[in-house]
Amino acid sequence: MGMGQNFPVAGIALAAVTFVAMILLGVDAVIALSVLLVWVGSLMVAAGRPPEPPKAVVRQQLDLGSISDLIENFSTPLMITERNTIALANRAARTMLGPHVVGQDARVALRQPEAISLLNENRNGEAIVRGLVRRQDIWQINRQAINDRLAMLELTNQTAEADISRAHTDFVANASHELRTPLAAILGYVETLREDEGKVDTPTAQKFLGIIEREAQRLHALVSDLMSLSRVEAEKHELPTEQIELAPLVERAARDAAGSARMERLDIQFAAAPRVIGDLQQLEQVVRNLVDNALKYGADDRPVRVVLDLATADQARIAVEDEGEGIAPEQIPHLTRRFYRTDPGRSRASGGTGLGLAIVKHIVERHRGRLDITSELGKGTRVVVRLPLAEQEALTAEGIDEDHDGDEREPETQQLS
């Protein structure tokens, strides 16, 4: 590297000292003089060169110290390797791998074979390693060379992504288990009926057939729920487009869920006739699932209230309330998980699939709405769905409908359909 256009004072002084020393040591004066001349001459030639471009000065400033200042506070673990040793590790990396890694061979910090082949081959690239800190961790190592000595290693935690894919696997495993349970019962009873041909008396056979039918229906419900869940999930990011009158929809779906047997327990109240942008079938399913849950898990002789009103000026609110034993507060956050049951035995006995609220949650999310569940043990549960109203312009276009609000008599007229 050139020393710039500065006069080489230090070099000439050194040459002079050497000259004097040589004279003092008794070296031939001619030789000493020629050494001096050649030395000083070469220094002058070097000094005469044009100065290096200023870029070189900037380059020089990028030393380890400034890199260290630069990377220290990054939240991603970063390390700088010099040849094969770790010259720098920022705080995140030291916390993760331990402060001892600085100054060590890079292999001491990253001993996984994939990481080592990345380090050894001295290339830019990425490697996925398992068990960097804890044994089940998955990290991605990204190596980028800075120059021929230094390289930067960037560590990214991929464990969360692996967890998501594991959640999918778990779902498939759960679903298969849920499907197999009713099938096993059906197969068992069919086998019994077939093997003991003639020996099973008619009442017992009827009982068996009843069980088979019930299990088959449960299977049917489960498959339908799984299908709607996957459909809702697939459409999760598309906003629905239909204009929907909520009042008749809630009415229809609630009655549908109750069926003639439980109709008298249903108490439907409309305080508004809101209009939303939504998916007709999906919103019907929300109401159906909620009302069915309320009827199923509320006390047998108590009414279930379904109230439709406005939560705010731009939000419709559907509330479904039952009176029953309620749900323990610690279980509420888990209710919308697939196949989560507060009481597996009771849920199965009443033909629940464990997917109802999961479907509701996904549908409400797709409609940009909110789902709130409040419950008090011993009193009952209240589920509230809030949905944003359709745009104002849509309302004014059919503003006449607004006058019909408070259509509390509509239930009776609709009962016929």
Place this chain on the structure above:
Amino acid sequence: MAEHTVKAFDEDITRLRGLIAEMGGLAEVAIQEALDALVRGDEELAEKVVARDKRIDALETEVDKLAVRIIALRAPMADDLREVIAALKIGGVVERIGDYSKNIAKRVGMIEGRSRFEPLTLLPAMGELAGEMVHDVLTAYAARDPDLAREVIATDAKVDAFYNSIFRNLVSHMVENPSTISSAAQLLFVARNIERIGDHATNVAEMVHFAATGAYPPEGDR
């Protein structure tokens, strides 16, 4: 560790530690993959484990040569000498751990009726524990952490307990199902290998403790 006047000596020690870490990383993966191959009956993966053991052997030779060279050329003293001696011994032990994993992998093809084989479900848990010991002891080596080394030594008791219960389980399984004796016997060896891996991890932990403090861990821990 304080720097030395002879910079090349530091470089040698760093390289030696790097080699040990690389061996350890390979051994860890070997245990994991050998057990995965065993549980899934994946003979291809098993072959990969066997093939990769050669790399561990080659590294051990390299460790030996480097350690001898350091002793011959630099005449290390005190903690430096302990470091080199420990590396020399740990290299040998980690190589053995690799061999045990290879041995497990070699038995993958000899087990029949895998899916119905109940004792097979206990082995991964035991292997997991032994694998964790190896992982932790290598971390302790990297950090020169005698406390973590002592924890590893304490874990070995659990692996031994696992071994005893699997042994009993397998023997009673053999008594009840004489047709599976040959497979069950293979699993007995697998369990034995895992137990040996745990013992070797303990040995490494003792050497880590020795290299870091100059003393072997107190007898009560072992």
